[in-house]
Amino acid sequence: MKNLLILLLVIGFTSCKENKTSQKRSIENEALKLDVDVDINVLESDWEKWWDYHENNIILSSEFIAINDKSETISKDDFLKSLTTGDYIAVKLVSPDNVKQYQLYKLPNSADKQIGNIIKNTSEGIYTKFKMEGTPFPDFNFTDLNGKVYTNDNTKGKTLIFKCWFINCKPCVAEFPELNEFADEYSKREDVEFISLALDDKAELDRFFTKKIFKYNTVPNQEDFIENKLFVNAYPTHIVVNKNGSIEKVVSKATELISFLENGAILQTTNYQESLPPPPPAPMK
Known part of the structure; x- marks a missing residue:
């Protein structure tokens, strides 16, 4: 329990909600092609294995193509907001052009309940951080x-x-x-x-x-x-x-x-360059 509380305090996660028919589908019927050789059934049944997968493969603060459980492209905002319900996990998909793609995967009723709890209790922090982006920094x-x-x-x-x-x-x-x-x-x-x-x-x-x-x-x-x-x-x-x-x-x-x-480009500027040594003196004529 102590380890779980540490996870909830330190790291962020996510989830979502959908109709009952989606709960019945199996990974064999999915269009998902996971980027990592992993058994989705093992992930959903063991929160520690899922956490290890998530920590090593999912970076929700990065830029990625967001895909819902119907294989439709959605906004990052909708993707992260969906994860706050604790009903989904994010999985990383194979991308031939090396573009990062994450898809929502609906947790079935049989999934380890701790997965949903961790996602629900931590994903709000991730979404809050995301919504801060683009806003003015307060007066200081x-x-x-x-x-x-x-x-x-x-x-x-x-x-x-x-x-x-x-x-x-x-x-x-x-x-x-x-x-x-x-x-x-x-x-x-x-x-x-x-x-x-x-x-x-x-x-x-x-x-x-x-x-x-x-x-x-x-x-x-x-x-x-x-x-x-x-x-x-x-x-x-x-x-x-x-x-x-x-x-x-x-x-x-x-x-x-x-x-x-x-x-990113935020630290790049055309007005800055490292101090260079002075040029050698011109040869005397």
Whole structure:
């Protein structure tokens, strides 16, 4: 039960609802061609096996072609909203052109009940994060541990990468090394800011950072802003804000954040290039 509660707090999932005739169909009658060699009957009967499949094959924060259980293309919004009922799982389909495709698969009445429970209790968080994308980031006035001030005005035109976390959140701290490495790659970029919003106060964070290194600029005492302005209540949460002040992406894992930033265009700009050595002097005539 303890492991289940951890899963519910840390990771997001999804589901949906349909008529009774769809519950009777078997995978042999489906148009599904799963991308991974897996027995769908085993997945639906054992939540641990399903979870392992989902964790290793389904990334709902990524861009994908969404397909319903009738093999019809639908919007990502409808796909994620459907998953919030706990009636479906997402399966990854074979794609000849390597385009990511996920399809809804209806859980029969005989399925392991924990699967539906986990999906139902976690998918709302995923859908909430998705709906944040494209909305303006709230007005802010942050002062980090070193006294540097960040506001909507003085960060205008910059890409802002936020992390919401707290000291006693083990998953939050565990991802420091990969975030530090990524922040180092962009440390010379004046148009990118890495800002961590922590629930803890300055004294606690100062003590904590004598033992841990985190290369984001950390702002203390942000519980009210995180929970009442951003409406975030799961940790860690990563938020990417574009140069126009709109939320571009919201994810729960550092790996998903880094994948989005590396594969997207948000950190690319024609106005920036690495410092190059000066050209050699012209030969004397």
